Amino acid sequence: MKTASKNDSAKKNAGYKAAEYVEDGMVLGLGTGSTTHYFIEKVGMKMAEEGIKVQGIPTSFQSLLLAKKWNIPITTLEENDVDLSVDGADEVDGDFNLIKGGGAAHTKEKIVDYAAEKFIVIVDESKVVEKLGTFPVPVEVIPDASRIVIQTLEDMGAECEIRMAQRKDGPVITDNGNFVIDAKFAEIASPQHLEIDLNSIPGVVENGIFSQMVDKVIVGTSDGTKEL
Numbered sequence: 410m411k412t413a414s415k416n417d418s419a420k421k422n423a424g425y426k427a428a429e430y431v432e433d434g435m436v437l438g439l440g441t442g443s444t445t446h447y448f449i450e451k452v453g454m455k456m457a458e459e460g461i462k463v464q465g466i467p468t469s470f471q472s473l474l475l476a477k478k479w480n481i482p483i484t485t486l487e488e489n490d491v492d493l494s495v496d497g498a499d500e501v502d503g504d505f506n507l508i509k510g511g512g513a514a515h516t517k518e519k520i521v522d523y524a525a526e527k528f529i530v531i532v533d534e535s536k537v538v539e540k541l542g543t544f545p546v547p548v549e550v551i552p553d554a555s556r557i558v559i560q561t562l563e564d565m566g567a568e569c570e571i572r573m574a575q576r577k578d579g580p581v582i583t584d585n586g587n588f589v590i591d592a593k594f595a596e597i598a599s600p601q602h603l604e605i606d607l608n609s610i611p612g613v614v615e616n617g618i619f620s621q622m623v624d625k626v627i628v629g630t631s632d633g634t635k636e637l
């Protein structure tokens with residue numbers, strides 16, 4: 410589990426601010442990561458303090474555990490639509506395009522965030538960039554397809570690495586049982602086109618570019634927040 414450490418107060422400010430948009434009766438998409446951690450925490454506190462009732466759709470095992478810790482009832486996309494999804498990002502540009510998947514959770518995140526009536530992104534200032542692409546694009550792949558997908562990504566100009574686990578020999582295995590290839594492109598001219606192109610490679614489950622999905626970006630700073 411990614412835990413909070415760097416830019417902790419900025420992440421907390423962003424996560425807590427996003428909780429102000431939560432209303433009684435809402436179904437919430439619960440994003441993944443060290444920033445969303447604070448959103449889930451604050452939603453749990455708000456339920457206890459204000460007596461509001463919400464339900465959460467987790468985007469990872471991590472967010473499921475956090476929701477349980479804060480007594481947020483769990484539901485699924487089978488049972489409910491999503492009123493509001495709140496999620497972190499590894500990069501966000503001025504057009505609200507994102508790179509996500511630093512925690513290998515981008516596939517479920519994209520499904521839930523896309524389904525939401527409203528999608529709010531919470532980041533600290535270090536994630537705001539002029540152009541996407543310093544952070545490699547995470548590409549979730551069916552393990553059997555990884556060599557061929559890497560060849561295709563390299564033909565598209567990317568430098569690729571299969572993401573390796575920290576405390577296990579071998580690759581990171583996603584919550585869906587797949588590998589993640591981190592693909593570093595020299596330039597991402599059009600996030601929208603790259604998002605579509607990557608998903609057209611057989612064996613790719615989902616990639617970490619989120620274009621044209623975001624309604625609001627809350628940027629946490631050490632002493633507050635600002636909205637983009």
Ligand SMILES: O=C[C@H](O)[C@H](O)[C@H](O)COP(=O)(O)O
Pocket residue numbers: 411440441442443444445496497498499509510511512513514515518
């Ligand atoms: O797979 C992980 C997610 O996309 C995270 O939302 C993203 O990596 C940002 O995480 P953090 O808030 O920990 O920087």
